Amino acid sequence: DAGITQSPRHKVTETGTPVTLRCHQTENHRYMYWYRQDPGHGLRLIHYSYGVKDTDKGEVSDGYSVSRSKTEDFLLTLESATSSQTSVYFCAISGDSSGGLPYEQYFGPGTRLTVT
Amino acid sequence: AQSVTQPDIHITVSEGASLELRCNYSYGATPYLFWYVQSPGQGLQLLLKYFSGDTLVQGIKGFEAEFKRSQSSFNLRKPSVHWSDAAEYFCAVVPTGGGNKLTFGTGTQLKVEL
Numbered sequence: 001d002a003g004i005t006q007s008p009r010h011k012v013t014e015t016g017t018p019v020t021l022r023c024h025q026t027e028n029h030r031y032m033y034w035y036r037q038d039p040g041h042g043l044r045l046i047h048y049s050y051g052v053k054d055t056d057k058g059e060v061s062d063g064y065s066v067s068r069s070k071t072e073d074f075l076l077t078l079e080s081a082t083s084s085q086t087s088v089y090f091c092a093i094s095g096d097s098s099g100g101l102p103y104e105q106y107f108g109p110g111t112r113l114t115v116t
Numbered sequence: 117a118q119s120v121t122q123p124d125i126h127i128t129v130s131e132g133a134s135l136e137l138r139c140n141y142s143y144g145a146t147p148y149l150f151w152y153v154q155s156p157g158q159g160l161q162l163l164l165k166y167f168s169g170d171t172l173v174q175g176i177k178g179f180e181a182e183f184k185r186s187q188s189s190f191n192l193r194k195p196s197v198h199w200s201d202a203a204e205y206f207c208a209v210v211p212t213g214g215g216n217k218l219t220f221g222t223g224t225q226l227k228v229e230l
Contacts, residue, residue, distance in 0.1 A: 004159075045219075109158060
């Protein structure tokens with residue numbers, strides 16, 4: 001298994017509070033991703049990083065920010081949590097594309113976040 | 117609009133029966149195609165992928181998938197399902213020239229009856 005951990009694994013928080021989720025990898029992969037998983041929507045990309053301090057928005061980035069100050073850690077922050085952000089959040093990592101072909105993404109175990 | 121569709125939300129099969137999960141895509145050019153599996157409470161694991169070449173792709177756990185350009189489909193198959201195959205299955209694509217960004221279908225939940 002790829003060395004990806006997520007913390008916390010479960011969190012319950014109140015509306016309006018800030019929340020930070022952490023993804024940590026031991027693979028030294030360049031790319032890191034945050035997805036959210038909701039019934040009927042599959043997984044949707046929130047933000048991704050293509051290197052230290054290099055990040056970009058995904059499909060559902062509103063209300064989320066990210067930071068990557070070192071290769072192994074990618075943080076997802078909900079500045080002011082809302083009930084619509086109740087979801088399961090997955091981190092993924094991948095290496096560089098090879099010959100322009102996409103590289104396999106490895107997924108972490110997920111964080112279940114409930115906003116009450 | 118570009119999209120990937122999994123028409124079946126739930127499928128139930130008996131153990132030992134064959135399985136086919138459907139995936140259709142709508143992209144101008146054939147994207148790169150993937151199937152992932154998610155066991156309950158777990159992250160996703162790659163089953164197989166198609167980039168080019170032979171249209172029948174073999175994956176892990178005895179799964180295979182066939183790419184059909186004329187039907188814009190990439191259906192996942194297994195000849196004989198085991199109870200441990202019960203999970204959620206996701207088709208995903210990366211558009212040609214789209215780097216590493218995956219777009220997922222909504223998933224198919226597989227139940228296996230003993």
